[in-house]
Each structure stands twice: as structure tokens, then as C-alpha cells.
Amino acid sequence: MSTRTADAVIVGAGVLGASVASHLARSGHRVLVLERGAPGREGSGTTAGNLHMQAVHTKRPGQAVPLDSARFLPLQRAASDRWETLEEELETSVEVRRTGGFTIAETEEQYQELRDKHGWEAAAGIHTEILDGDAARAALPLLGPTVAAATWCDLDGYANPLKVTPAYLDSATRHGGRTVAFAPVRRITRNGDGWRVVAGRGAAERVVDTPVVVDVAGPWLGEIAAMAGITLRMTPVAIQMHATVRSSATMSHLVQHIGEGLSVKQVTAGNLLIGGGWPALSMDLAGRSDASLDSLVGNVALAVRVLPFIRDLRLLRMWAGPLAATPDEMPVIGEVPGAPGFYVAGGTYAFTFAPLWGETLRCLIEGKPPPVDVSDLGPGRLMEQWSQEDNGPEQENHQDRRSKRC
Amino acid sequence: MTAEHSAATYGEVVERDVVIVGGGPAGLSAAARLASAGLAVTILDEQPELGGQYYRRPAPAVARQWGDHRPEGGRLIAQVRAAGAECRTGHLVWGVEDDGRTLLASDDAEHPVRLRARYLVLATGAFERVFPFPGWQLPGVTTPGFAQHLAASDHTTVGDRVVLAGSGPFLLPVACSLIELGVSVAGIAEAGRPYRPSLRALGTLGHPARLRELASYAARLARARVPIWQETVVLRADGRDRVSSVTLAAAARPARPVRTVEVDALCVGYGFRPQTDLARMLGCQVRVDVASGDAVPVTGAAGRASRADVYVVGEAAGIGGVHAAKARGLAAAHDILTREGRSAVPVSEARRMMSARRRLARFTALTDSLYPGPAALLATLAPALPADTVVCRCEAVRAEEIRTTAAGSADGDLNATKAWTRAGMGPCQGRECGFAVAGLVRSVMPGRGVGDGESRVEIFPSRLPVRPVPLATLLELAGPESQKGDA
Ligand SMILES: Cc1cc2nc3c(=O)[nH]c(=O)nc-3n(C[C@H](O)[C@H](O)[C@H](O)COP(=O)(O)OP(=O)(O)OC[C@H]3O[C@@H](n4cnc5c(N)ncnc54)[C@H](O)[C@@H]3O)c2cc1C
Ligand SMILES: Cc1cc2nc3c(=O)[nH]c(=O)nc-3n(C[C@H](O)[C@H](O)[C@H](O)COP(=O)(O)OP(=O)(O)OC[C@H]3O[C@@H](n4cnc5c(N)ncnc54)[C@H](O)[C@@H]3O)c2cc1C
Numbered sequence: 001m002s003t004r005t006a007d008a009v010i011v012g013a014g015v016l017g018a019s020v021a022s023h024l025a026r027s028g029h030r031v032l033v034l035e036r037g038a039p040g041r042e043g044s045g046t047t048a049g050n051l052h053m054q055a056v057h058t059k060r061p062g063q064a065v066p067l068d069s070a071r072f073l074p075l076q077r078a079a080s081d082r083w084e085t086l087e088e089e090l091e092t093s094v095e096v097r098r099t100g101g102f103t104i105a106e107t108e109e110q111y112q113e114l115r116d117k118h119g120w121e122a123a124a125g126i127h128t129e130i131l132d133g134d135a136a137r138a139a140l141p142l143l144g145p146t147v148a149a150a151t152w153c154d155l156d157g158y159a160n161p162l163k164v165t166p167a168y169l170d171s172a173t174r175h176g177g178r179t180v181a182f183a184p185v186r187r188i189t190r191n192g193d194g195w196r197v198v199a200g201r202g203a204a205e206r207v208v209d210t211p212v213v214v215d216v217a218g219p220w221l222g223e224i225a226a227m228a229g230i231t232l233r234m235t236p237v238a239i240q241m242h243a244t245v246r247s248s249a250t251m252s253h254l255v256q257h258i259g260e261g262l263s264v265k266q267v268t269a270g271n272l273l274i275g276g277g278w279p280a281l282s283m284d285l286a287g288r289s290d291a292s293l294d295s296l297v298g299n300v301a302l303a304v305r306v307l308p309f310i311r312d313l314r315l316l317r318m319w320a321g322p323l324a325a326t327p328d329e330m331p332v333i334g335e336v337p338g339a340p341g342f343y344v345a346g347g348t349y350a351f352t353f354a355p356l357w358g359e360t361l362r363c364l365i366e367g368k369p370p371p372v373d374v375s376d377l378g379p380g381r382l383m384e385q386w387s388q389e390d391n392g393p394e395q396e397n398h399q400d401r402r403s404k405r406c
Numbered sequence: 407m408t409a410e411h412s413a414a415t416y417g418e419v420v421e422r423d424v425v426i427v428g429g430g431p432a433g434l435s436a437a438a439r440l441a442s443a444g445l446a447v448t449i450l451d452e453q454p455e456l457g458g459q460y461y462r463r464p465a466p467a468v469a470r471q472w473g474d475h476r477p478e479g480g481r482l483i484a485q486v487r488a489a490g491a492e493c494r495t496g497h498l499v500w501g502v503e504d505d506g507r508t509l510l511a512s513d514d515a516e517h518p519v520r521l522r523a524r525y526l527v528l529a530t531g532a533f534e535r536v537f538p539f540p541g542w543q544l545p546g547v548t549t550p551g552f553a554q555h556l557a558a559s560d561h562t563t564v565g566d567r568v569v570l571a572g573s574g575p576f577l578l579p580v581a582c583s584l585i586e587l588g589v590s591v592a593g594i595a596e597a598g599r600p601y602r603p604s605l606r607a608l609g610t611l612g613h614p615a616r617l618r619e620l621a622s623y624a625a626r627l628a629r630a631r632v633p634i635w636q637e638t639v640v641l642r643a644d645g646r647d648r649v650s651s652v653t654l655a656a657a658a659r660p661a662r663p664v665r666t667v668e669v670d671a672l673c674v675g676y677g678f679r680p681q682t683d684l685a686r687m688l689g690c691q692v693r694v695d696v697a698s699g700d701a702v703p704v705t706g707a708a709g710r711a712s713r714a715d716v717y718v719v720g721e722a723a724g725i726g727g728v729h730a731a732k733a734r735g736l737a738a739a740h741d742i743l744t745r746e747g748r749s750a751v752p753v754s755e756a757r758r759m760m761s762a763r764r765r766l767a768r769f770t771a772l773t774d775s776l777y778p779g780p781a782a783l784l785a786t787l788a789p790a791l792p793a794d795t796v797v798c799r800c801e802a803v804r805a806e807e808i809r810t811t812a813a814g815s816a817d818g819d820l821n822a823t824k825a826w827t828r829a830g831m832g833p834c835q836g837r838e839c840g841f842a843v844a845g846l847v848r849s850v851m852p853g854r855g856v857g858d859g860e861s862r863v864e865i866f867p868s869r870l871p872v873r874p875v876p877l878a879t880l881l882e883l884a885g886p887e888s889q890k891g892d893a
Pocket of ligand 2: 427428429430431432433450451452453457458459460461497498499500529530531532533534550551552554555579678681684719720721722727728729731872
């Protein structure tokens with residue numbers, strides 16, 4: 001197999017890989033996206049697809065620390081603007097819907113959290129409104145009697161994840177980029193000032209020399225970095241989603257819960273998607289993770305309490321997907337210190353951030369100032385040595401089979 | 407309500423020695439044997455009556471007027487009941503709990519039922535293999551199985567003048583049932599060339615009872631002067647409010663019309679596909695059968711799956727007909743009894759059963775070889791399917807969209823094609839269109855065979871629930887507290 005060259009090799013065709021490929025290709029770079037399986041089938045194909053603009057405050061199972069909302073919100077604000085223009089940029093519909101969303105509280109304590117959150121949002125220039133229970137029900141009569149208060153944010157929304165990644169890849173292709181599916185990257189070595197990337201096996205093996213590698217392999221981000229001798233500490237987890245049959249009732253807003261794992265919305269096809277970070281039964285990074293019945297039942301009970309009309313629907317299907325978290329829950333994006341030309345991007349809520357991170361990576365790679373300051377979000381902080389009792393980057397499954405939300 | 411809601415499932419668990427899912431010939435044969443040996447057996451079926459497809463019970467009024475078309479089915483059911491097996495009809499088994507062994511069912515009022523057993527016997531049968539064509543959504547277009555079902559349980563017909571099309575031996579008995587009810591069967595279009603040089607040749611193969619049975623259907627059809635058009639496929643169906651004609655084409659040139667027949671009903675089916683959702687949900691290994699493109703559970707001789715406590719029997723383990731289904735059900739029962747130290751089967755009977763199973767397997771292989779394999783059918787049908795034909799009815803996805811996506815960004819991956827087109831994402835979860843979608847995906851990726859490559863599994867994954875379940879059923883599983891919450 002002869003050696004080829006590219007201006008940038010992107011490892012992973014999830015939403016981040018697709019976005020950065022499109023941004024680089026549109027800017028004239030010859031990009032090659034290498035994907036282990038079919039594109040967009042992991043986190044980016046299993047995601048809830050929410051565009052989170054008001055503070056995300058709930059904790060996933062196994063999440064050790066809360067998100068630093070004060071730092072996170074300005075990034076969300078910047079991400080929000082980019083979704084406004086995305087369909088124009090991609091020259092196709094990806095079902096972006098900015099119809100706003102509620103975050104509800106059921107207890108006094110949760111009500112207080114809404115007020116705190118409201119303060120950070122105001123500081124970040126994200127307009128939210130606090131409503132008491134009755135005002136919330138007046139605005140969305142589908143809300144149930146236990147809802148004590150809610151914040152409303154008209155920037156919240158949804159985009160169809162099954163369209164976003166393909167649309168980004170198509171855009172990259174139109175601008176001269178290439179995506180090769182079923183080409184797992186196996187080796188990354190230093191090659192002069194750049195990198196040599198080897199993917200696939202046997203007759204399908206490809207060798208590519210490139211000055212720039214972008215590691216956007218989601219839950220496998222650490223695995224890919226390790227090929228280049230870089231140790232990054234990430235924590236992959238698998239969570240699950242539930243879809244009902246199509247409903248004739250319509251609910252155009254996103255509904256989330258401040259204290260428990262809940263997000264509900266109706267998608268364009270009419271189905272309701274119920275999620276909120278409930279743990280999958282197992283995480284299988286080699287195949288498909290299994291969804292948990294306990295999580296289903298818990299998530300549905302919560303959803304019906306908050307939105308009683310859902311009770312009359314049927315569950316159509318459920319699925320699980322993996323995502324990569326960082327130990328501090330903040331996104332990771334930037335060039336790896338000591339490994340010039342090796343960039344990474346990942347972390348939670350990468351769907352919401354995909355347009356922003358694609359543009360940011362392009363700027364970093366081109367040596368231009370990025371649209372937001374990400375100097376504190378670089379991979380350096382994930383590279384410190386960890387203690388012995390910690391399992392380190394070896395992507396240990398933190399979820400016990402029967403673990404509950406915590 | 408606390409923020410830390412616990413989600414453990416709630417409710418009593420039915421604990422049995424053996425739970426059998428599916429009350430067709432296979433499940434009933436296993437149940438009769440196991441219950442009469444004294445094991446605590448529960449058999450569940452989502453239908454209101456036991457019997458499955460072959461022994462489907464006629465409606466009471468029909469039975470009074472016309473009798474039971476398959477009295478041996480009635481006897482087998484009576485035997486199962488008399489042996490003390492608990493029969494739960496109207497129970498759909500739709501999932502498996504997180505422990506990987508407790509089955510979740512819902513009863514006829516859609517309340518949840520949880521069951522656990524030392525042995526699980528999955529006898530969930532098969533569903534019909536369909537392939538779309540222009541006009542397949544017209545009223546009056548159905549499947550041979552549906553026509554048979556109407557004939558057997560309701561003694562009614564799908565129409566007065568009918569063409570049967572598709573492939574496989576099943577078209578013959580369905581045609582005979584229709585003729586018995588006075589239907590004019592205008593012809594049978596068979597995609598392959600099994601009846602060569604003519605139908606009568608079947609009889610001269612000198613094979614066991616089943617082949618004679620097939621030959622006798624053939625003889626009856628010959629007497630009724632029903633033409634059999636071999637190597638013929640459906641090109642399209644036409645009609646305004648209902649199908650009024652069907653246009654046929656030669657299989658070798660599936661886009662060129664050769665004959666148009668006036669009908670008021672058209673039944674098209676290409677045999678059956680094993681129903682393996684539960685086996686897959688239980689983590690039983692499946693393999694993709696190269697000839698059919700179907701998922702079949704990996705089983706040992708007695709139907710034992712890759713999980714030692716699970717048996718897969720009957721059509722769910724691979725299509726083989728009713729006799730094979732019964733033999734497989736019995737074999738599983740004997741294996742369980744042997745493991746329980748209760749085997750009362752004399753060696754000679756066990757040998758007889760074994761050789762009967764072998765004969766049946768040979769018979770299945772023989773009949774299979776007469777008809778084109780599903781993978782071969784797909785190679786004929788998929789490329790010829792017109793671009794604007796709706797393939798997935800639930801989500802209204804057309805052939806062209808599937809081809810373009812499969813050839814483009816999905817890169818020949820069935821599940822990526824599904825995700826990006828929505829084909830197979832509706833209420834039937836791809837049971838109806840799965841075969842056709844797989845065929846279309848394969849047809850745009852020349853040179854790539856069934857099951858090639860690790861990630862390109864040619865089947866949709868099995869996901870809970872087997873069929874859509876009410877959220878109210880799930881709430882009951884969440885316990886009384888969540889029931890209260892929204893009162
Ligand atoms: C159930 C669920 C719900 C979620 N809900 C939301 C939400 O509502 N809003 C939100 O903003 N975020 C949400 N997220 C998170 C978000 O969807 C993900 O963080 C995001 O999609 C990840 O995109 P990615 O491109 O970084 O990674 P992925 O989509 O996981 O892509 C990584 C890709 O790398 C590939 N790869 C792996 N190894 C190799 C290799 N050796 N060679 C080549 N390629 C390789 C993988 O096959 C994969 O395609 C959710 C996630 C899940 C799982
Ligand atoms: C529509 C149709 C009509 C047929 N008619 C004939 C015919 O006339 N002659 C012939 O020789 N062969 C016929 N066959 C082939 C026939 O399936 C077999 O020969 C024979 O019935 C197989 O027996 P079985 O026990 O394996 O499965 P089946 O007889 O199919 O029985 C399976 C049973 O399992 C039940 N079941 C499946 N999934 C679940 C679940 N999740 N929960 C609860 N219950 C479940 C079903 O309701 C069904 O009663 C027909 C097949 C079909 C699909």
C-alpha cells in the first residue's frame with residue numbers, strides 16, 4: 001500500500017470529527033477522516049440531540065464533580081449562535097429547532113438551585129426567566145402538578161443527530177475532503193515534524209503522512225492518543241435513551257429537571273424522546289452497549305410524573321450509547337503539549353458544542369485566535385500522573401451492572 | 407418524592423421449572439412432554455388461543471359450522487392442559503430484566519408479569535418474508551400467511567379472484583385452502599423453478615410424507631387447473647381503491663412485463679424468517695445464515711442455545727416446517743428431562759426421534775434446494791425495485807433514499823442506513839421491511855456478500871421492547887409509589 005498525504009487526518013467520524021472536517025475543508029485544507037465503523041454511529045448517533053443553552057446542572061451516574069457552570073455557560077452562549085447559522089452553512093436541513101425549553105424543580109431546594117443557575121445565566125448573557133409552578137403550567141399546560149417552579153430559556157433546542165453528522169461529512173466532501181469508513185486507526189507514529197497514521201489491515205491498509213492529527217474519537221480518545229504515546233485521562237460511560245411511538249399531542253419545548261436525570265422533547269417525526277443520563281446496563285466499547293430495564297423504568301416514572309400525558313403513550317424502543325467524560329467534567333480541546341500537530345477535542349455535551357469546536361479547532365490549527373478562549377481547556381490538565389489505586393486511562397467501566405443513579 | 411428515585415422493578419415473580427414462550431407446534435410439543443413428566447411448566451402466547459400458526463384455532467362459530475381443520479392441534483392443546491401446564495394466553499413477552507433472565511410479559515389487560523425459570527424454551531415461530539413492489543400498499547394486497555389465517559380461523563377469504571406470488575412450498579397449501587373456500591385462484595407466480603419439468607415430478611422423488619403432502623397439493627391444483635408460472639415475479643399491482651390487477655415479469659428480467667391478471671386480491675410472500683428477538687435479547691449467540699441473510703440462533707442438537715438455560719426450538723431456530731418444529735420441541739424437552747435426571751425415554755425411542763429429526767433435516771434441505779434462497783431472491787428483486795417504491799411503510803421511506811444513503815455516507819452499513827433514512831424505525835421495528843432494506847443495501851455494494859466484515863451485520867439489532875408496550879405497564883413495574891405520583 002502506497003503512502004498518501006493529507007493536510008490533516010481526523011480520527012473518528014462522530015459529530016466532532018465531521019464538524020472539524022467540514023471547517024477545515026471549507027478553509028481549503030485536504031482532510032481525511034478515518035472512521036473505525038460506519039460514521040456517526042456511536043455517541044453522535046445515539047445522543048439525545050439537545051442543544052443545551054440554559055445551564056446543564058444535573059449529574060450523570062458516576063459523575064464525581066459538578067460542572068463549573070460559570071465557566072461553561074459562556075461557551076454554551078457561543079455554541080448557541082453557531083447553531084443559528086448552521087443549516088445555511090451546511091446547505092441542508094438538519095432539523096434544528098430553537099423552540100426553547102424549561103428546566104423544572106419539584107422541591108424548595110431545587111427551586112433555590114434554579115435561582116442560582118439563573119444568576120450564572122444572566123452573567124453569561126443567556127436570558128432565562130423564572131416561573132413558579134402555576135406560571136410554568138400556564139406556559140406549558142402539559143406539565144404535571146408536582147412541578148413547583150421552572151426556568152424558561154428560549155435558546156434551548158434540538159437538532160436531529162441522525163442528520164447533523166452526515167450533513168457535516170457531506171459538506172466536507174463537497175469541499176474536497178474524504179471520509180473513509182471501516183478504517184480503524186491502528187498506529188500513529190512521529191514522522192519528522194508530522195505524523196504517520198496507519199489504518200485498516202491487509203489489503204485495506206492505509207498509510208497517511210500528515211502534519212496534523214485531530215483525535216476526536218469520543219470514548220476512544222484516550223486509546224487513540226495512547227497510540228501516539230500520549231496518556232490522557234478520560235472516563236467513558238454509557239447512558240441510554242427511550243423513544244415512544246408518535247404522539248398526536250404536540251409539545252414543542254424541551255423539558256429538563258434540575259435535580260434528577262430527565263430530558264423530554266418531541267422530535268420532528270412525532271415521537272417523544274426521553275432521556276436524562278440514566279446508566280446503561282453495560283458499556284461495550286467493542287460493540288453495542290446494552291440498555292437497562294431499571295433505568296428505563298426509573299426514567300419513565302420520572303417523565304410521567306413531570307409530564308403526565310406521556311403515560312398514555314407506548315415505548316417504541318430504547319438504546320444505549322457511550323460518551324467520554326473528563327475527570328473535571330469540562331470539555332477538552334486543544335493541542336497536546338509536547339506533541340505538536342496532535343489535537344484533541346471531546347468531553348460531555350459535545351453535540352451542543354460541535355459547531356463551536358469545529359471552528360475552534362480550525363483556528364487553532366491555522367494558528368489564528370479561536371472564537372472563544374479555550375486555553376484553560378487544553379489536554380495538558382488530563383496528562384498528570386494518577387495514583388496507583390486509580391485505574392487511569394484504561395477506560396474502566398465505572399458502572400456496575402445494577403448501579404443506580406447517584 | 408426524593409431526588410434519589412430508585413428504579414428497581416417491582417412486583418411478584420412467577421417462578422417455574424420451565425417457561426415456554428410460544429404456543430405453536432414446537433412450544434406445545436415441549437410443554438406436553440415436560441408437564442407430563444411432572445415439571446412446573448408455564449407456556450405463554452400473545453394470541454388469545456394456543457396453537458401458533460399451524461394449529462391456529464378456528465373461531466367457535468367457524469368450528470361449529472365447519473369443524474376443526476386441524477383436530478390434532480386441538481388434541482395437543484388438550485394434552486398440554488391435562489398435563490397441568492399453566493397456559494397463559496394473551497401474554498406478550500416483550501423484554502428481559504437487567505439480571506438477564508427474568509422475562510417480562512404483559513397480560514391481556516397489559517399489566518406486567520415477571521417470570522423466571524430454570525429453563526427457558528423459546529418457541530416464538532417465524533414471521534413472513536415480504537418484499538415490496540409498486541402497489542403493495544393497495545387494499546387487497548396481503549400475504550399468503552394472512553390469507554391462510556383468515557381461511558383457517560374465520561373461514562373467510564381475502565378475495566374472490568386471487569393470485570398468489572412469491573416463492574416457497576407454502577404457496578401451494580394456501581392456494582388449496584382458498585380453492586376449498588370457493589375462491590378462484592387465477593395462478594401462482596413462483597420466483598424459482600422448483601417444479602420441473604412439471605409439478606408431478608415432485609411425487610416421483612419418492613420422499614417421505616411431507617413431500618407426498620406437497621405433491622398432493624400440487625395434484626389438487628392441477629385438477630383445479632391453477633396455472634403455476636415458474637421463474638415469475640410480481641412487477642406491480644394496480645387499482646384505484648383496491649387492487650384490480652397484477653402485472654408479472656420473468657424473474658430473469660424483472661422490469662419487463664409479461665402478463666397482467668385481473669384480481670381482487672393478491673398474496674405475496676417469500677417464505678418465513680425466524681423470530682429471534684427474545685433469543686438475542688437474552689444474549690444467545692446468533693449467526694447470519696449465508697443462504698437466507700437471516701439471523702439464526704446458534705444451537706446444539708437439542709436446541710440448546712449458547713446459554714445453557716435457554717433452548718430455541720421450532721421455526722425460531724430456523725425454518726423447517728411443522729414436523730421439524732414439533733420434533734425440535736420434543737428434543738428440547740427430552741434434553742431438559744435428561745438434565746433433570748427424569749428421563750423416562752427408552753434408548754430406542756430416543757434413537758427413533760433422532761433419526762426422524764435427521765430425516766426432517768434432510769427433507770428441509772431438499773425442499774430448500776428446490777426454491778431460490780432468499781439471498782438469491784434479493785439479488786434478483788432488489789436491483790429491479792423502482793426508485794419511488796415505498797419500502798418502509800411505517801416511516802414512508804422509498805427505495806431510492808435507501809440506495810443513495812447506503813451507497814453514500816453509510817458505506818454499505820445496514821444499521822447506518824437505517825439510522826439515516828429511518829427505514830425500520832417505526833412500530834414494526836423493521837420486521838416487515840428488514841429483508842428488503844438489507845437487500846437494497848447489499849445491491850448497491852457489489853462484491854460484498856452476506857455477513858462480510860465484522861461490523862456489517864446484515865440484521866437489525868434486537869431491542870427491548872419486542873413490540874411497543876404502554877408506558878403505563880412500565881409504571882406498574884416502577885412500583886406503587888410512581889402510580890400514586892400522577893394520580
Ligand atoms: C445517550 C446520549 C445522550 C446524549 N445527549 C446529549 C445531548 O442531549 N446534548 C449534547 O450536547 N450531548 C449529548 N450527549 C453527548 C454527545 O452526544 C457526545 O458527546 C457527542 O456526540 C460525541 O461526539 P464525538 O464526535 O466526540 O464522539 P463519537 O460520536 O463517539 O465519535 C467517535 C468516533 O470515533 C470512532 N473511533 C473509535 N476508535 C477509532 C479508531 N481506532 N479509528 C477510527 N475511528 C475510531 C468511533 O467509531 C466513533 O464513530 C449524549 C450522549 C449520549 C450517549
Ligand atoms: C402467518 C403464518 C401462517 C402459516 N401457516 C402455515 C400453514 O398453514 N401450514 C404450514 O405447514 N405452515 C404454516 N406456517 C409455517 C408455520 O409457522 C410452521 O410450520 C409451524 O407453525 C411452526 O411452529 P412453531 O411452533 O415453531 O411456531 P408458530 O406456530 O409460529 O408459533 C409461535 C407462537 O409464538 C407466539 N409468540 C411469538 N412471539 C411471542 C412473544 N414475544 N410473546 C408471546 N408469544 C409469542 C406466537 O403468537 C405464536 O403463537 C405459517 C407461518 C406463518 C407465519
